[in-house]
Structure formats: C-alpha cells, structure tokens
Amino acid sequence: MRISEASAMSGLSVDTIRYYEKSGLVPAIERGSDGLRRFSPENIEWLVLLYWLRKTGMPMKEMRRFAALYREGEDSIAERKAVLLKHEERLRRRRADLDRCSEVLAYKIATYRKIEGEPS
Amino acid sequence: MRISEASAMSGLSVDTIRYYEKSGLVPAIERGSDGLRRFSPENIEWLVLLYWLRKTGMPMKEMRRFAALYREGEDSIAERKAVLLKHEERLRRRRADLDRCSEVLAYKIATYRKIEGEPS
DNA sequence: TTACCCGTCTGGAGCGACTCCAGGTCAAGC
DNA sequence: GCTTGACCTGGAGTCGCTCCAGACGGGTAA
Numbered sequence: 001m002r003i004s005e006a007s008a009m010s011g012l013s014v015d016t017i018r019y020y021e022k023s024g025l026v027p028a029i030e031r032g033s034d035g036l037r038r039f040s041p042e043n044i045e046w047l048v049l050l051y052w053l054r055k056t057g058m059p060m061k062e063m064r065r066f067a068a069l070y071r072e073g074e075d076s077i078a079e080r081k082a083v084l085l086k087h088e089e090r091l092r093r094r095r096a097d098l099d100r101c102s103e104v105l106a107y108k109i110a111t112y113r114k115i116e117g118e119p120s
Numbered sequence: 121m122r123i124s125e126a127s128a129m130s131g132l133s134v135d136t137i138r139y140y141e142k143s144g145l146v147p148a149i150e151r152g153s154d155g156l157r158r159f160s161p162e163n164i165e166w167l168v169l170l171y172w173l174r175k176t177g178m179p180m181k182e183m184r185r186f187a188a189l190y191r192e193g194e195d196s197i198a199e200r201k202a203v204l205l206k207h208e209e210r211l212r213r214r215r216a217d218l219d220r221c222s223e224v225l226a227y228k229i230a231t232y233r234k235i236e237g238e239p240s
Numbered sequence: 241t242t243a244c245c246c247g248t249c250t251g252g253a254g255c256g257a258c259t260c261c262a263g264g265t266c267a268a269g270c
Numbered sequence: 271g272c273t274t275g276a277c278c279t280g281g282a283g284t285c286g287c288t289c290c291a292g293a294c295g296g297g298t299a300a
Contacts, residue, residue, distance in 0.1 A: 004276070014277090015259055023257090034266070036277055049224065056221040060257065074235065081232040084225050091218050091225075098211050098218075101176040104169065105204050105211075112201040115194065124247070135288055138249090143286090154295070156248055180286065 006039040010047035011055075017047065023060065025050060025067045046070070057094060058087055126159040130167035131175075137167065143180065145170060145187045166190070177214060178207055 007014045020026045021037075026046065029037040039047075053063060066083050069076035127134045140146045141157075146166065149157040159167075173183055186203045189196035 002277080013259080016257085018278090019258065034277085036266095049228065052217075052221040052224045054257090055217055077232050077235050081229055081236075084229055084232075088222065088225055091222055095215065095218055097172075097175055098215055101172040102208065102211055104172045105208055108169065109201055109204050112197050112204075115197050116201075122248080133288080134248090136286085139287065154248085156295095174286090 001039045001044070003037050003039070006037075006044060006047060009044050011051040012047055020047075020050060023064065025060070025063050027067070027071050053087060056087070056091060058090070121159045121164070123157050123159070126157075126164060126167060129164050131171040132167055140167075140170060143184065145180070145183050147187070147191050173207060176207070176211060178210070182207075 001009075003014050003017060006012075007017060010017070012020070017026070021029060026043070029039060029043060032038050050063060053066070054060075058066075062083065066080060069080045069083070121129075123134050123137060126132075127137060130137070132140070137146070141149060146163070149159060149163060152158050170183060173186070174180075178186075182203065186200060189200045189203070
C-alpha cells in the first residue's frame with residue numbers, strides 16, 4: 001500500500017506521515033524497487049494509533065518514547081501499557097476541560113440572550 | 121491589578137497575555153503612570169474567556185474575529201453568540217474524539233494484558 | 241546613599257508540530 | 271514520445287506560544 005492510501009486509512013496527511021517517519025515515530029517504512037514507500041497492515045495500524053494519540057494531545061516527545069518501546073519488541077509491553085494508561089488520564093483531564101468550557105459558554109450565551117431580550 | 125496577578129487569575133502566562141495584546145485579542149490594556157499594564161475586572165473576565173476558548177481548541181484567527189466583535193460593542197452580540205455556539209459544536213466533536221481514542225486505548229491495553237497473561 | 245532585588249517593559253530568537261513548495265524521478269496512458 | 275500524476279527530497283513558512291537579553295524603576299537593607 002502506498003502513501004496516499006496509508007494517509008486515507010490512518011487519517012494522517014501524506015506530509016505528516018513522512019514527517020513522522022523522519023522524526024522516528026514510525027519504524028522506517030519499507031521501499032519498493034521504485035524507491036516508494038510500501039505500507040504493511042501493521043504499519044497502518046501503528047499510524048492509526050499515532051493519529052489518535054496525537055489528535056487527543058499526546059506530545060511528540062512521548063510518542064517518540066512510545067515508538068522506541070515499540071521497536072524494542074515484547075519486552076517493553078509493560079512500559080507501553082503504562083504510557084497508554086497515562087494517556088487515559090490525560091483524556092480524563094481533557095474531558096474535564098471541555099465540560100468546564102461548556103459551562104463558561106452556557107453562562108456567556110445566557111448573558112447574551114438576556115441582553116438581546118432587553119435591548120438598550 | 122498588574123500582569124502577574126492577571127496571569128494568576130486567568131490561567132494565561134504573563135508572556136501569553138502580552139502576546140495576546142500584541143495580536144489584538146485583548147483590547148489594549150491601560151497603563152499606569154509607571155508605564156505598567158493595569159488590568160480591570162472586565163479585562164480579567166475577558167482573559168478567562170480567552171483562556172477557555174484557546175484551551176479547548178479555538179484557533180487564534182477566530183479569537184481575533186471574536187475580539188473584533190467585542191470591540192464593536194452591543195451591536196455585535198448576535199454574532200458573538202454565533203461564534204460561541206459554533207465553538208460548542210467544536211466541543212462536541214472533541215468529546216467524540218476523546219471517546220473514540222478511549223476505545224482505541226481500551227482495545228490496545230486489553231491486547232497488552234493478554235500478551236502479558238501469556239508470555240511467550 | 242548606594243547597592244541590590246524584583247517585577248515589569250520591549251524586541252527578537254527559538255521551538256513544537258506540522259504544512260507547503262520547488263524541483264526532480266518514474267510509470268502509465270494517449 | 272509526451273503529458274499526467276503520484277511520489278521523492280530538502281528546505282522554507284506558519285501558528286501559537288515561550289524564553290531571553292538588556293533596560294527601567296520602586297522598595298528594602300547595609
């Protein structure tokens with residue numbers, strides 16, 4: 001599978017995939033005899049995971065660490081699990097932020113409605 | 121109130137507040153005779169709102185537009201409300217992303233637990 | 241009174257995470 | 271054989287901060 005399809009499947013842009021490879025987040029993709037990248041199903045699965053981690057706020061630095069563990073193989077399973085558990089904690093905090101922001105918005109919007117209801 | 125206190129109250133860093141002023145997100149803060157910024161309670165309320173909008177993913181460009189409307193006064197209430205309603209929609213999408221990511225993590229973590237349960 | 245902090249100021253450099261672009265290669269279709 | 275389109279690389283540009291150097295001014299302490 002080539003890079004445009006990998007992009008469509010993972011949600012990452014073509015540029016981002018190349019950038020992630022350069023940055024060591026993706027374990028060097030194989031090349032065909034034409035010099036083009038060929039993505040395996042495991043590559044895709046990995047990209048999808050990166051997509052979600054990144055989209056929900058995991059910093060690149062932590063993703064690089066996670067990628068390094070992945071390259072180490074099964075010995076690093078416990079540490080990888082720890083990274084994901086930590087990210088779950090981050091998701092909880094983000095949900096709390098969204099909820100708090102919703103409250104702030106609800107208050108502001110209510111204020112606006114009041115002003116509209118009683119125009120000066 | 122001076123900038124460090126404004127920072128403590130709003131959650132924005134001192135640098136970020138100055139940056140927001142430079143970028144036109146904050147309606148030029150008054151200065152004391154010493155040349156230092158003096159923040160009014162309304163300034164603080166505004167910064168708090170910016171803090172939450174930014175923290176939950178509103179782009180600067182949209183915040184600049186929102187700030188411009190704010191400077192126009194009461195005539196822009198309807199448009200400002202529209203901006204906030206649009207942001208509520210963004211919050212919903214972000215919650216959906218967090219939920220989807222939680223699913224992906226749960227699946228991955230379960231896989232890891234299985235591998236740990238049956239070490240090679 | 242002089243010395244030294246402290247918090248503030250400005251302008252500008254640096255950074256993380258992309259995003260876009262110029263210029264080049266190659267395979268396939270007309 | 272020529273164009274088109276997907277891909278390649280290296281590097282510049284962008285957004286949203288963050289940090290830093292160098293200067294100023296007020297308050298305390300020796």
